[in-house]
Amino acid sequence: MLAAMPPSPSPRPRRAEPPVRTRGDACPGALRLHPAADGRLARVRIPAGDLTAHQAHALADAADLLGDGRLSLTSRGNVELRGLPDGCGGRLAELLHDAGLLPSERHERIRNILASPLAGLDRNTPADVRWWARRLDGLLCASDSATALSGRFLFVLDDGRGDVAALGGDVTLVAESGITGDGAAGGGALLRVGDDPAALRIAGPDAPRAALAAAETFLTAAAAGGTGAWRVRELPEGHALSTRDVAEGLRAAGIEASYVAEGAGVAESVVRHADSSAPGIIEGRDGRRALSVLAPLGRLSVAQWRLLASLAADDGSGELRLTPWRGIVVPGLAAAAAAPRLRALAAAGLVTDPSSPWHRIGACTGRPGCAKSLTDVRADVTAAVEAGTPLPPGLPASTPVPPAAPLYWSGCERRCGHPHGTWIDVLATEAGYRVAVVGPDAPRPTPPVPATPTASTAPPATPGTPETRPE
Secondary structure (H helix, E strand, C coil), X not given: CCCCCCCCCCCCCCCCCCCCCCCCCCCCCCCCCEEECCEEEEEEXXXXXXXXXXXXXXXXXXXXXXXXXXXXXXXXXXXXXXXECCCCHHHHHHHHHHCCCCCCCCCHHHCCEEECCCCCCCCCCCCCCHHHHHHHHHHHHCCXXXXXXXXXXXXXXXCCCCCCCCCCCCEEEEECCCXXXXXXXXXXXXXXXXCCCCEEEEEHHHHHHHHHHHHHHHHHHHHHHCCCCCCHHHCCCCCCCCHHHHHHHHHHCCCCCEEEXXXXXXXXXXXXXXXXXXXXXXXXXXXXXXXXEECHHXXXXXXXXXXXXXXXXXXXXXXXXXXXXXEEEEEEECHHHHHHHHHHHHHCCCECCCCCCCCCEEECCCCCCCCCCCCCHHHHHHHHHHCCCCCCCCCCCCCCCCCCCCEEEECCCCCCCCCCCCEXXXXXXXXXXXXXXXXXXXXXXXXXXXXXXXXXXXXCCCCCCCXXXXX
C-alpha cells in the first residue's frame, strides 16, 4: 500500500471565494532566490527527479561552496539549497548551467514534473514513463506560452501503478499499458486535470504534447477568470477547467482524445495504489538491482549526498532518481553489490529499512530556517523519535487512523510540504502541539497537547517576506 496516498485525488472543497492573485507567485527557483531566516534559499527543479552523478556532484559543490553544507529534498522530487549569502546568484547559476541543470533560464521555475520513481526499474513496472518526462520537459522549455505558468503548476506522470497519480497534479497522465522507453510502442494514457474524476484517453506517444496542451488550456481559462489563478484548483466558479474543456484544447492541437466518464473504469485504470516509498533493495527484470533510501526529514549532508553520487557513478548506471517521499533511488547495481552498498548507506545515516521510525515521518523547515514557525520542529521531532515517541499524546485511541498514514509535524498553520490525502497532523500552536488526523472525512482536531514547542515564544514572522510555500 502506498504510504500516505489515497487511491484517488484527495477531495478538496472548492473555496467559496477563490483567491485573487494580483501578482506573479513568489515561488523560489534556481535564479530567483527566496529570503529565509537562515539566508537565501534556492529551489532547483529536477524534472521526474532524474539526475546524473555529475549533476549530483555539482549540487553538492553548490551546497558546499555557497550554502550551509546540506541539501533538502522536496515533496516534488526537487532539491533546495539553504543558507545562501546575498549576491551569490550569479555563481550559483554558473554552477548549475555547467552541469546542465538550467536548460532554459526563462522556464526553470515551471519544470515541475513528477514521475513514478521506479518506472522501468522493478519487476512490476507497468510502463516506462520516463520518456514522457524527458519529452514534456523539452516541450516546456521550447514553449513561449508556458512561461506564463506559475512555479507551482504541477505535471504528474504515473506509470500505471498508482504511486503518484494522487499527488495533486494540475495535469496528470497515467499509463494504461505498453509504454516503452521511447514512448512509441502500443498502449495508451489517461489524462486528468485537477480534481476532475473524469479523464481523456489518448495515445501514449501523444501524452507529452497533450500535457502541454492541457496546461495551455488552463492558461486560457485563468486569463478569462481574471483572478490570476496559479493552479487549476484556484480557478473561479464559471471558469473552472473540466476534462471536456481540455478535450477541446487537444482537438485544436490535433490530438485525438476520447472522453472517459467517472465510474467508467477510470479508477481501476488510474490508480492501483502501489508503494514506491519503502526503502531497500529493488529487483529489476534485467537482474540488476536498485537501492532506495530515504533522508531523515528530507535533509542530507554534503557527505551523504556525495556518497550517493559516487555510488551511482562507480557501481550503478551513473544516474540517481529523487522521489516525492524525500528519498533517492540509485539504479543499475550488480546483484552481489546491492546488500553491502545498502549497509554502507545505512552506516552513513540514511534510512534503508522500512521498519525505521523515520519511515513516513516528515516535518516542515521550522526554526531557525523559517521565521513563521513557532518552534524548532525538526529538533522536536528528532527528540521524540529518539525517545521512541514520534507521536505526541493527544490523539484519542478511538480515532480511526488509516494504515501506514504518514506523520507530519508543522511549525505553523501553513503546514508547508505536508502530504496529500490523509495524514496524522502534528501542529505547533501557541498552546502546544495539536494532534489530529487530516484528510477526507477526518474527525475534528483534538485540543493542543500541553507539551509546548521548544520555541513557541518566538517572535512573529518578519513582515514583508514574499509569499512562498515550500514543497
